[in-house]
Every structure is written in C-alpha cells, then in structure tokens.
Amino acid sequence: MREKELRRSMSVLPIGTVMKLTDLTARQIRYYEQQDLIKPVRNEGNRRMYSLNDVDRLLEIKDYLDDGLNISGIKEVYKKQEQLEDERKKNLQKGLTDSDVRKILQDEFMNIGGLKPPSSTFDNPNNFHKFNE
Amino acid sequence: MREKELRRSMSVLPIGTVMKLTDLTARQIRYYEQQDLIKPVRNEGNRRMYSLNDVDRLLEIKDYLDDGLNISGIKEVYKKQEQLEDERKKNLQKGLTDSDVRKILQDEFMNIGGLKPPSSTFDNPNNFHKFNE
C-alpha cells in the first residue's frame, strides 16, 4: 500500500492541529525542530506544515522524554535508526532480503570453527533440525 | 480497521490545505458548505477545520459538477445515499444481511401471483432455470 505512505508524509497540518494531536506546546514543537528532531516543511507564507509522520515522531519524542532521555539521547536513537535503514537499503540494492542477510551471518558463524549454524530458538522454534543430528 | 475511519473523520485540516488538496478556491468550499454539501467543524477561533472525508467529498462534488450536475442534483444524490445507508442500518439492526433482504424480496414476488421467483438475468445470467420449465 504505497498510497498510504504517501499520505502519511504529506505536510498538511498546521502547528495548531499538531499541538492538539500531540498535547505539546508550540514552544516545544519548535524547540524539537531547532534540535533537528523534526523538519516540517514551510508553506509559501512561511508557516510550518506537518505530516502524520511528524505527529508520530513528536509522540515518540514525548515518550522518550517521559522515559528520562534527553534531546541528545533521542537524537542518538534516531541517528542509529537511520544507520540501520541505510544498511537495509544497501542490502536491498544488492538484491538481498533480511533473511538472506541472516543466512549469510549464519554461514560466517559456521566457518569460524567448522561448526553448524547456531539456529536460535527464534528462527527455529521447535528445533526441528535436531531430528537430523 | 476502525482506527482508519476515525482518522479519516478527524477534523484537522485548515481551509488552506483543503484548497491545495482539492484545487478549489475558498469561495467554492464555503459555498458548498452553505449549500449543506459539507459541514466542517469550527475550532475555538471559529476557523473551519476539515477531515479527509471532507476532502474526498469535495473531490466528489468537483467530479459531479464536471459531469454537468448542479448543486441541487448533487444534494439529491447525497440524500438518496443517506436513505440507502439508513435502510441498511435498519436491516442490520434486525440482523438481516443484504442477501437476506434480496431473498425476502424474491419471496414477496412469488406470492404475488403464485409464481416462481423472477430470477433476473443478473442473478441468473445464463437462465439455467429455463431447463426446468
């Protein structure tokens, strides 16, 4: 559903609406922007316009702050997240899926000591491979 | 997905945004409201606030006008639509589905002249019943 994503990223909400949806003050919202946590677009009249994704992120920021993180911490969280997404993109470009990558990591494990793959409980909940031992 | 509906009906868009999304002028949007085709809510400051459903309806209105309908015609269309929805609700309350209702109508037909159900071409495209005559 590509259309949904598009709509979630359309900047159509004025700051007043965002204040209500997030229960944040304009001061807070602008401050988080100043700290590069969000980047609302500006309309022709220089008013900030927000997307639903922006609203989600602001709600996230609120949660992180409630959890005791400070702005710097939140910034780090998003930096890591971006790195992760970049890696995923790179692999996708190479035609690899997440599960492909998992297999590769497993193979690397195998070659370390000539061992079998670890097959975590998560990947193989019922340990079926054990019947082949 | 009940949440989706809720979000589509949240009045969060100022008229400026709606203008861009629909390519209508403020004058037109307010005029259609005056004609009871839409009913945006007002915020504390008396500004009209629109939902995504409102935007959809405005786009519909645009299409109808392009098709040569006038405001009165469009009003009729929406009146009929409401009537239909009301009927559906009533039947749903009685625990009847659409196909139940169709059966009931067929039965009524039968009793008119002690005849078999009509089985319209739509319901029986190949007229299979004819082989039983």
Next chain:
DNA sequence: AAAATGATGTCATAAAATATAACATTTGGG
C-alpha cells in the same frame, strides 16, 4: 553553593491565514 545548561514558559511584534459580507462577473437555459 554557585554557575552553567537544558527544557520550557511568557511576552511583544509582525506577518499570514481565515471569516464574513457585500458587490461584481460569468455562464447556461428559458
């Protein structure tokens, strides 16, 4: 403890967006 810093509040000022109402224009049908 004092000072510094981070996060937010508050206030003043300017600009942009919207509401309302009145009058003007356009367009299609009788």
Next chain:
DNA sequence: CCCAAATGTTATATTTTATGACATCATTTT
C-alpha cells in the same frame, strides 16, 4: 435578453503563526 447559479473580488476584523528576547525551573558541573 433576462434570470439565477456558481464563482470572483474586495474590504475589514479576528485568529493563527513566526521570531526573538527574556524569564523560570530543574539538573549537572565545577
């Protein structure tokens, strides 16, 4: 040609937002 429907235009008042400065409060740092 005239009328009415749909829309444009303009003026005025109010609301909303942007920006920047200064204030406050809590937490760290020194």
